Amino acid sequence: MGAVTGRYGVAMSHKSPKDFFAPLAVGAPTPPREIPARPSRAIHFFDPSNPKMAAKVPAMVGTVDVLLGNLEDAVKADNKVAAREGLVEIAKATDFGPTQLWTRINSLDSPWVLDDLITLVTEIGDKLDVVMVPKVQGPEDIHYVDRILAQLEAKGGVERPILIHAILETARGVANVEDIALASPRMQGISLGPADLAADRKMKTTRVGGGHPGYLVRQDPKDGDIQGERTIFQQDLWHYTIAKMVDACAEAGIYPYYGPFGDITDVVAAEDQFRNAFLLGCVGTWSLHPKQIEIANRVFSPSVEDIKHARRVVAAMGDGTGAVMLDGKMEDDASLKQCLVLVDLAEELAAIDPKLKELYDTIEVD
Numbered sequence: 001m002g003a004v005t006g007r008y009g010v011a012m013s014h015k016s017p018k019d020f021f022a023p024l025a026v027g028a029p030t031p032p033r034e035i036p037a038r039p040s041r042a043i044h045f046f047d048p049s050n051p052k053m054a055a056k057v058p059a060m061v062g063t064v065d066v067l068l069g070n071l072e073d074a075v076k077a078d079n080k081v082a083a084r085e086g087l088v089e090i091a092k093a094t095d096f097g098p099t100q101l102w103t104r105i106n107s108l109d110s111p112w113v114l115d116d117l118i119t120l121v122t123e124i125g126d127k128l129d130v131v132m133v134p135k136v137q138g139p140e141d142i143h144y145v146d147r148i149l150a151q152l153e154a155k156g157g158v159e160r161p162i163l164i165h166a167i168l169e170t171a172r173g174v175a176n177v178e179d180i181a182l183a184s185p186r187m188q189g190i191s192l193g194p195a196d197l198a199a200d201r202k203m204k205t206t207r208v209g210g211g212h213p214g215y216l217v218r219q220d221p222k223d224g225d226i227q228g229e230r231t232i233f234q235q236d237l238w239h240y241t242i243a244k245m246v247d248a249c250a251e252a253g254i255y256p257y258y259g260p261f262g263d264i265t266d267v268v269a270a271e272d273q274f275r276n277a278f279l280l281g282c283v284g285t286w287s288l289h290p291k292q293i294e295i296a297n298r299v300f301s302p303s304v305e306d307i308k309h310a311r312r313v314v315a316a317m318g319d320g321t322g323a324v325m326l327d328g329k330m331e332d333d334a335s336l337k338q339c340l341v342l343v344d345l346a347e348e349l350a351a352i353d354p355k356l357k358e359l360y361d362t363i364e365v366d
């Protein structure tokens with residue numbers, strides 16, 4: 001098949017389904033056909049060049065689903081090499097048990113990223129689960145990282161393919177989100193990067209994620225009295241982007257995440273933001289401070305009430321077809337499927353979280 005023309009008349013070439021799943025370097029591991037559903041409720045960021053933070057990492061193993069050594073923004077330019085080397089040291093010295101180890105590399109237009117990839121994959125490639133790539137603009141960025149990872153995995157003798165996670169933090173990235181999600185069999189997921197995205201879009205916010213009191217809808221005036229008391233409803237600045245990202249991820253069979261919530265002290269609003277993302281289909285969020293881990297673990301685990309209801313529906317639906325009445329509400333094949341999303345998630349989480357297992361095991365279905 002010949003070349004086709006994509007957006008803006010740019011020539012695109014086809015790849016056969018067989019080639020899509022072939023290693024991109026001789027000796028590299030075969031890319032995965034499915035991305036395993038591993039719990040990742042909180043992706044906890046730490047700066048490996050910060051001795052205080054680094055010292056806390058070993059004790060966090062088992063308390064958080066993902067530990068992420070951050071090399072990009074929030075690490076001072078003078079500390080980039082120290083952060084990279086610090087991550088290698090921590091990874092070599094730590095047994096991560098059930099906790100995944102991820103990294104966020106520097107952006108693809110930075111002078112550090114090539115050394116980030118070379119060092120991390122050849123030194124600790126066997127311990128790294130996922131490489132998070134910031135400021136992804138389109139599938140070409142994923143193809144670039146995909147090929148380099150394959151070359152380095154082959155060079156370093158890495159036996160398990162390292163997965164790729166993209167951050168959605170440019171307007172062009174949002175426009176291309178479906179193509180990004182489908183760009184490689186290594187794609188694990190996508191996170192919202194609200195701070196960079198706001199800047200790139202020229203939104204007039206100065207916060208790292210969360211809402212804004214000025215983005216609102218006001219109740220209509222009563223009896224034409226525009227000066228009278230009127231309720232205001234603050235709106236969600238991120239709804240459109242998160243929903244678009246969730247659809248792209250669902251189509252590709254990968255996982256969507258909310259990103260950072262920068263107001264560390266406002267644990268209430270952080271919980272709201274995380275819950276909105278959970279309800280909309282995200283599987284997790286970032287944690288920037290230890291106090292955000294507990295919030296994320298709680299919000300991204302189905303509640304006892306949800307699981308109790310879901311199991312009642314599963315039991316009532318028998319072979320899964322037809323319609324039944326439960327507590328005055330109609331349940332059918334489609335609501336059963338929604339309930340199974342929660343039941344399956346509870347099982348995945350219970351497998352790695354003994355406290356949740358105990359909690360879910362005690363639920364009695366009447």
Ligand SMILES: CC(C)(COP(=O)(O)OP(=O)(O)OC[C@H]1O[C@@H](n2cnc3c(N)ncnc32)[C@H](O)[C@@H]1OP(=O)(O)O)[C@@H](O)C(=O)NCCC(=O)NCCSC(=O)C[C@H](O)C(=O)O
Nearest residue numbers: 045046052053056073074169193194195196260288289290
């Ligand atoms: C936000 C922080 C700068 C706050 O740090 P600090 O002022 O030190 O907080 P505390 O005094 O409350 O800290 C108490 C102790 O806990 C340790 N600590 C703090 N944060 C972490 C952490 N993330 N991991 C492990 N340990 C942590 C402190 O060292 C204190 O220790 P001790 O003194 O021994 O008791 C800081 O939390 C921080 O830098 N967090 C990470 C920030 C980050 O990674 N930012 C980048 C991601 S967001 C982003 O990039 C935007 C996105 O891309 C977008 O575009 O939207």
Ligand SMILES: [Mg+2]
Nearest residue numbers: 073169193196
């Ligand atoms: Mg960013």
